[in-house]
Amino acid sequence: MGRAPCCDKFNVKRGRWSPEEDAKLKEYIDKYGTGGNWIALPHKAGLKRCGKSCRLRWLNYLRPNIKHGEFSEEEDGIICALYASIRSKWSIIAAQLPGRTDNDIKNYWNTKLKKKLIGTLNISRPHEQKMVQPTLPLQSLSLSSVCHSLSSLMQMNSSTWYSNCNSNHHLNDAKSSPTALDFFSFPPSLANVGPNTRLSATENPPLFQTHDGLNSMNFLEFGSESELQLLRA
DNA sequence: AAAACCACCAACCGCTGGACA
DNA sequence: TTGTCCAGCGGTTGGTGGTTT
Structure with a gap:
């Protein structure tokens, strides 16, 4: 018995995030937080994305205090x-x-x-x-x-x-x-x-x-x- | 000018282990 | 104890832009 996929691959957007999607995700998390449930978050935030994808985008890019650019x-x-x-x-x-x-x-x-x-x-x-x-x-x-x-x-x-x-x-x-x-x-x-x-x-x-x-x-x-x-x- | 190559990096994939029923 | 769910993690992939030929 295989494990259920975390989302329906055919109904979620994949690939690069658009600025609009970034804004939606950031706005939602700023307002409500992650709620400890990334699976439900994209639906609530009005995003056609997999929860995993949202989590990654937030952690690696949108989260506050992220440092980009050259390493010292x-x-x-x-x-x-x-x-x-x-x-x-x-x-x-x-x-x-x-x-x-x-x-x-x-x-x-x-x-x-x-x-x-x-x-x-x-x-x-x-x-x-x-x-x-x-x-x-x-x-x-x-x-x-x-x-x-x-x-x-x-x-x-x-x-x-x-x-x-x-x-x-x-x-x-x-x-x-x-x-x-x-x-x-x-x-x-x-x-x-x-x-x-x-x-x-x-x-x-x-x-x-x-x-x-x-x-x-x-x-x-x-x-x-x-x-x-x-x-x- | 354009094809080929290369480096970078965002995003995805699949596994692991903790939490919980 | 067992099975399931899910967050977190490391490895890998593929798109993009820059450089070289």
Whole structure:
């Protein structure tokens, strides 16, 4: 027995939203709120749209305080660090970037940031580079600093990385300031994710968990094995 | 000038898990 | 306990506009 569709696909409009539809949806939600029922909302608002579509349009575009446009260096850094730690948990990453939506961040990562980071890593991996323990304060977290940390860490073997992760448990101590490395292993901000967050910080496995049970930055994936090869090259 | 290619991003699709009867 | 409904989520698709050939 299949599941009933959320709406009649033949009687709902699909594709891009017109300004009129946007206005109708916004006006309705401004007046009455979502009522916690997106399925019924389009009918009440006089829209020939699927409830899911309305919800997405509201969350990703019409909702107040949505930030559009360029991402800052700091935002880049946060995204990179969180991606390195928790992978594609876009909703959690979005929760750390006020005004940004998960869809926005996902698109940004897939189309720009990933390439930007790969490019930077290729440049910033001189063989003579020493292994360093980054000690960057949270405020200075930027793409360049994250890349520096990543490139340094990628020189490590898995056991070194593993011991580094374990040695960073001090971050549970609120008195110590978080470092970029802390973000790769366990972003402290994850402890404060919202009530709607499905994955709690404690549910997140250690990053880069590999089949041999060790954590290795060598297993950081940027979407595909070919990209990984590029990083290893 | 126009065809081909590419990058971006809005929107859709289908799965998951919580809530509830 | 089981089945259903629905919100939320991440992955994917396809339209659009810009760039290159």
